[in-house]
Amino acid sequence: MTKGLQSIEFEKSPYLVSSASVAGKKEGEGPLGKMFDMVEKEDLFGENTWEEAESTMQKEACLLAMGKAHVQAGDVRYLFGGDLLRQGVATSMGVAELGIPLFGLFGACSTSGEALALASMSVAAGYGDYMLAVTSSHFGSAEKEFRFPLGYANQRPLSAQWTVTGSGAFLVGNRRSHVRITGVTVGKIVDFGLKDSQNMGACMAPAACDTIIRNLVDLERTAEDYDRIVTGDLGYVGQSILFDLMRGKGYDIKKNHMDCGMTIFDQMSQDTHAGGSGCGCAATTLSAYILPKLIRGEWKRVLFVPTGALMSTVSYNEGSSVPGIAHGIVLEHC
Amino acid sequence: MDKERQQQAYENYVKKKTPVHNLPANMAKAFVAGGVICTVGQVILNLCERMGLNKDISGGWTSMILVVCSVLLTGFGIYPRIAKWGGAGTLVPITGFANSVAAPAIEYKKEGQVMGIGCKIFTIAGPVILYGIFTSWVLGFVYWMLKVSGIVA
Amino acid sequence: MDYINAFWIGGLVCALVQILLDRTKLMPGRVMVLLVCSGAVLGALHIYQPFQDFAGAGASVPLTGFGNLLWKGVKEAVDQEGFIGIFMGGFKASAVGISAALIFSYLASLVFEPKMKK
Known part of the structure; x- marks a missing residue:
């Protein structure tokens, strides 16, 4: 419903x-x-x-x-x-x-x-x-x-x-397994007017913030109801911006936040700068790292929030901003 | 109006939040990388002149040899690694121009001889050629006008 | 001595451009365009050639030197051929650099395969 x-x-x-x-x-x-x-x-x-x-x-x-x-x-x-x-x-x-x-x-x-x-x-x-x-x-x-x-x-x-x-x-x-998708929050496009395609974390953080808060409000939950709130590929820059934006709205997710872009690479030795990105970043991390923890019951409930920066080379060259979008998926151990 | 101010505020905030390269360190690396490439150029230039070639022809040989080296280093994937360290030191010399021609030529070969290599070889170097030629044309036109009107001998 | 001048002046030009790259949102392609155009303008203002006489390859190898070369070509052609020279000199002067880049890059595309960045 x-x-x-x-x-x-x-x-x-x-x-x-x-x-x-x-x-x-x-x-x-x-x-x-x-x-x-x-x-x-x-x-x-x-x-x-x-x-x-x-x-x-x-x-x-x-x-x-x-x-x-x-x-x-x-x-x-x-x-x-x-x-x-x-x-x-x-x-x-x-x-x-x-x-x-x-x-x-x-x-x-x-x-x-x-x-x-x-x-x-x-x-x-x-x-x-x-x-x-x-x-x-x-x-x-x-x-x-x-x-x-x-x-x-x-x-x-x-x-x-x-x-x-x-x-x-x-x-x-419909076949029984140990993880269920119990809820979904479809995100809307959030545009803070940023035009820097080399700083996608900052372009997407406002969308992640919007979707996470929407999810908590819509489902009448607090951030603590989730073992982890997992964003897709905000990276190191995006994460710190997300924390600031959330705090500005009265939420603190520092304790249980995780970002796939920061998890998939070792920032020091792999020289990826702000972290990983791309569709494959959130998808492979979810499959390889997050789902096993849910299956084992280490985490009971996770909010998975992959984030996207909506742009093309044409829109970028024509001077459009880079709006963000994020969707929330509630995953629960069962 | 209010939205614009908000966007500006966010942009400023993001700027503060975003780490940037250490500029003095990067400048020092660019200095060394660019200096070395120019010194190599000077070596070639001097060799040519010692062989009795005139200034213009020596300059031509220098460009040509530097371009070959850059294209080869690009093909072997070494030039991007030097550039990661040397930054502008590898972009500014003519070797950077050669790299910007060779890189798309190699990358887009999969899209065919004409639409791939043929068109896309100019993706980065094309603007340099266009605006270089256009600027020199404008300057030449002004020079010609001044000459015709007798202001310049 | 000319090696030392080539090194420190060539290096200095690059170090200054590094500021542009790091502190503005200018993409490398735009920086290259900027260098060539400003080289041509400085050439026309009789500034670049004396500078190059002093710095040697330190001034001719950077793309600003390429711009200066374009201007020199146009000027010579105008002196010799008049109006039509405006259309001849640029390409003539830059012929070696552009031809070499195109020809060797094409040959390279036949030999080399695209590689992942490290």
Whole structure:
């Protein structure tokens, strides 16, 4: 049933049946390296281009997630997927072979939240037994799409984030598991007028703040009701801004906040500056790090808030601001 | 109006919150990297002149050799690593220009000879060529006018 | 002595540009455009050539020297050919740099594969 202005609390909560994560070399060398289901040492994933590599990651992640639950592609009713590339080609090319009816999504780096929200709503509404949610990002294809060719000699500012090479897939369904999606808060676009695409944490923090507070108000909870409030890829700069913004509204989440972009890389040794980013950042961290903790019951209830910076190279060149969006997914151990 | 002021306030706040590179350290690195590249240029220049070539031709050889070195270092993925350390020291010399031509040529080869390499080889260097030629054209036009009107001999 | 001048002046130009990169939102592409254009203007104002005579490669290797070269080419062509020279000199003077960059980059694209950043 709908709660408050933007949230849903499921009467019959769908289960997160299984999930899978596929990651690149640098991610494999990071703190979560051993937790990913698959780490490819070769960033081309045996393909010819970065874009094909990203598609392959998505396909592998989907196959792994379905394989873990012994579910065939034919049993999955709908697939919700998206990525960062123009017209979402990484998803289109990647999941074509699976033959699952597809909703192609774009929510920048918040796409994993968008996909999980729609998948869980579809299952809860009884439109199918299994839905698949998948997202990906690839450092090579993202640099090419949004910044410079990889051989170009530029210095990254300290606020810049490192696009994660990785893909996460989640099978949502009615079959019992140890994690349920009990609620969803769909975020709205929040624009504080910032135009700096090299400081995405600052562009997205206001959206994360808005969605987290919306979730707490709509579901009549306090921040302490969650073991962790997990943002997608705010990074070090974005996190400190989020804390300030939340405090300004009378909330303190310092104790139980975690950011996937700060978790996936080691800032000191991996020289990523402000942390990781990209659709794959939140998705792989959720699958490899957060869900196992929920399954074991170490954490009972988590608010997962992937964040996205909505921009294209054209909007940026034309001087538009970079608004943010964030979606909240409530995950509970059961 | 109020919204604009809020946006300005947020921008200022973000600026305060965002860490920046240590400028003196970065300048020192740029100084060394740029200095070394220019000194290499001077070595080539002097060698050419010692071989009896005139100033313009020596300059041409210097540019050409520096460009080759930069393109090779870009191809092997070494130039970006030098640039990460040297910053402007690798951007400002002509080697930086060569890198900005070579990097897209290599990156976009997957998109084909014409639409890939052909078009995108100019993505970063194109503006430099366009505005360089245009500026010199404007200056040349002014010079020609002054000459015709007898102000300049 | 000319090596020392090339080193410290070339280095100084780069260090000053580093301020632009670090303290403004100017992207590297814009900085390169700025350097070439200001080099051409300084050349036309008779400032750059004396500077280059002193600094040698320290002034000719940076992109400002490329701008100065464009101006010199245009000026020479105007002196020799008149009006049509305005359209000739720039490309003629910058021919080696631009041709070398294009030709060797094209050859490099045939040999090298894109690489991930470290």
